[in-house]
Amino acid sequence: DQQVKQNSPSLSVQEGRISILNCDYTNSMFDYFLWYKKYPAEGPTFLISISSIKDKNEDGRFTVFLNKSAKHLSLHIVPSQPGDSAVYFCAAIASGNTPLVFGKGTRLSVIA
């Protein structure tokens, strides 16, 4: 059973537009949520995170929104750039010594 779900395997967006990547989770004990970005032949790199006590966190072009009642979070990238083309993983952690749990990822393609 997947605790973190990314139901869209791929997304294509035009340069300059908004990219919205979605993530759902099932474990109500999760209290931190993270987004990682992965380029081919590289390891995932941390992008942005949000605590469960917040509903929004913004860092430059990247904003993460959290809806706890719906167990849903989303990553918004505005404006999208060709260099944003990568696989984006949603991840979550429960407090304590539990491992970080990843979704399957969404491949974003930003078209110039």
Add this chain to the structure above:
Amino acid sequence: GAGVSQTPSNKVTEKGKYVELRCDPISGHTALYWYRQSLGQGPEFLIYFQGTGAADDSGLPNDRFFAVRPEGSVSTLKIQRTERGDSAVYLCASSPRDYPWTGELFFGEGSRLTVL
């Protein structure tokens, strides 16, 4: 370099053989993690070390998989009697594990294992 280093980057082996994958974490990071990423999947947790001891090995799929970190720095993931289903990218990550830990991991580039 200052990042997490993994060797080999690619390993091709035959079914039934023994394989070792090495991870050199960021200097000073006390926590070290092994994840496995199969095609079309996200990283799946295997094992976590805090210092020299395995704090959580609940993700190891079976007893063919074993990992060590004898001096609290470099770690080796060992796979015995490899099977074709073991083919994946094995990712190592480290973290300073400051409290409260918010989940940020620093990943290496991974070791791609192919079992023929």
